[in-house]
Amino acid sequence: MSENLARQFLLREDVVFLNHGSFGACPRPVFETYQRWQRELEAQPVEFLGRELTETMRVPRIALAAELGTTQENIVGLTNATLGLNIVAQSLDLKPGDQILTTDHEYSALEKTWAYVARRTGAEIVVVDIPLPLTSESQFTKAIIGGMTERTRVLFLSHITSPTALLFPIENAIAEARKRGIWSVIDGAHTPGHIPLALDELGADFYAGNCHKWMMTPKGSAFLHTRPSVQGMINPLVVSHGWTEHSKEPGAKGAFGNSPFIDELEMQGTRDPSAWLTVPAAIDFRRANGWSDVQAHCQALAQDTAHRLAQMTGLTPLSSAAFCAPQMVAMPIPDCDVDQLKLDLIERYNIEIPVFRWKDTCICRLSVQGYNSKPQMDLLIGALSELLDLKGAAAPRAASQG
Structure with missing residues (x-):
């Protein structure tokens, strides 16, 4: 599903775009x-x-x-x-x-x-x-x-x-x-x-x-x-x-x-x-591509990724799944230099994702859209594991929009 949909977007193939929530992305x-x-x-x-x-x-x-x-x-x-x-x-x-x-x-x-x-x-x-x-x-x-x-x-x-x-x-x-x-x-x-x-x-x-x-x-x-x-x-x-x-x-x-x-x-x-x-x-476009099924797939990917990261960090999620945006999740991460982490993610792994401090909590906010894929989620988990020195994640590997 995501591979076919990725080809219908104009996003650069060398960037793992996990920030749909900021400005969106328009299908071709x-x-x-x-x-x-x-x-x-x-x-x-x-x-x-x-x-x-x-x-x-x-x-x-x-x-x-x-x-x-x-x-x-x-x-x-x-x-x-x-x-x-x-x-x-x-x-x-x-x-x-x-x-x-x-x-x-x-x-x-x-x-x-x-x-x-x-x-x-x-x-x-x-x-x-x-x-x-x-x-x-x-x-x-x-x-x-x-x-x-x-x-x-x-x-x-x-x-x-x-x-x-x-x-x-x-x-x-x-x-x-x-x-x-x-x-x-x-x-x-x-x-x-x-x-x-x-x-x-x-x-x-x-x-x-x-x-x-x-x-x-x-x-x-x-x-x-x-x-x-x-x-x-x-x-x-x-x-x-x-x-x-x-x-x-x-x-x-x-x-x-x-x-x-x-x-x-x-x-x-x-x-x-x-x-x-x-x-x-x-x-x-949404109707032609069965978007309710696409959204369900994206929600499952987002929640699974947030759950995997929470297991690694031991940090409590901000809400239960029912009160989390279906395709977007703010994942608490250990205290860090959020600007440097965001820069490392884009420069070392080509991952575009917002990282910021909200009140006293450091957050990595994940958006999952129809062009995203499970290998991209794996890449994110591996990259955060390495950069934040977390345990229990596989080593990061390359992934593209498909």
């Missing part, structure tokens, strides 16, 4: 679709961007909405999840003394976003520590609800965490926030194409996700999902052709005939929308 057929859109744009830019773009942008919204359990009126195409979350964070009407409740597992760029918002508005950031290892939904929900107060206005959570690769069971926390009148803002950067999503059923007020990670579109393809009742709260970061002065009036239309939510965010000056337009092709 989807990338070719991307290039076709770019050529069409350049063949007649005025027609493409000036006369056809509104209808062209609607097609991926419809396709993606069907995958995400929503309707195309509730999502808007953007370049990345960080942009979507910035739009939300800077649209909320926060005042001095309001609290933004979040966890100690969030992505650093969004920590900075909320710090900026807090500085500008006078709101306070409250960080809840999630007990580890994470082994139950009630353990998570109790920690979140325990951090809520009468001053909590925003609940900001990752669905799948970036540093710790945990799958947070966010449903009950979102429901409790709704009961208390707290806006729920979800960072779903790692979720589309990684886990099944039913966004309308989930009920979060705002949910941003990337398509260029696990859905495997080219870079620069993402979405913001917003419940209809709060779409009027959203303001664009850039005011451009999609804005109208009457956009906040009941029943208002945007400048291009969609809702103000869509037109104000999608029509913001000249940009190349080709990555967003490949969303249907990426969905078709």
Whole structure:
């Protein structure tokens, strides 16, 4: 399976790429679709961007909405999840003394976003520590609800965490926030194409996700999902052709005939929308290659590799398998110079994988995608065994993308 799929990707064959979670990797057929859109744009830019773009942008919204359990009126195409979350964070009407409740597992760029918002508005950031290892939904929900107060206005959570690769069971926390009148803002950067999503059923007020990670579109393809009742709260970061002065009036239309939510965010000056337009092709690629079976295989490889390393290190995993991202696992390793270890892995073994320190824990974060293989997992285990002076692993041997 992995050998055939590896040939459908553009990754260098001399690099063992175990870092899909950072920026993704685009399959060759989807990338070719991307290039076709770019050529069409350049063949007649005025027609493409000036006369056809509104209808062209609607097609991926419809396709993606069907995958995400929503309707195309509730999502808007953007370049990345960080942009979507910035739009939300800077649209909320926060005042001095309001609290933004979040966890100690969030992505650093969004920590900075909320710090900026807090500085500008006078709101306070409250960080809840999630007990580890994470082994139950009630353990998570109790920690979140325990951090809520009468001053909590925003609940900001990752669905799948970036540093710790945990799958947070966010449903009950979102429901409790709704009961208390707290806006729920979800960072779903790692979720589309990684886990099944039913966004309308989930009920979060705002949910941003990337398509260029696990859905495997080219870079620069993402979405913001917003419940209809709060779409009027959203303001664009850039005011451009999609804005109208009457956009906040009941029943208002945007400048291009969609809702103000869509037109104000999608029509913001000249940009190349080709990555967003490949969303249907990426969905078709996954279906044609039986991606549910591919994902099951990848999950098994990821969990087996994490288990092997844990046996060697004696370190406790960050969660039970149920609360680990299916195709991504943050593996604790003994205390070390994480920058040097990362450099040694790429320079000595051609292994591209993130190694970093989170709080007091050194982590090697493994991503397993359809182009990866068991020999690559063996190479990683052997390399870590040698570099960290661990016992009980076979000597490392070469492996390629196949």
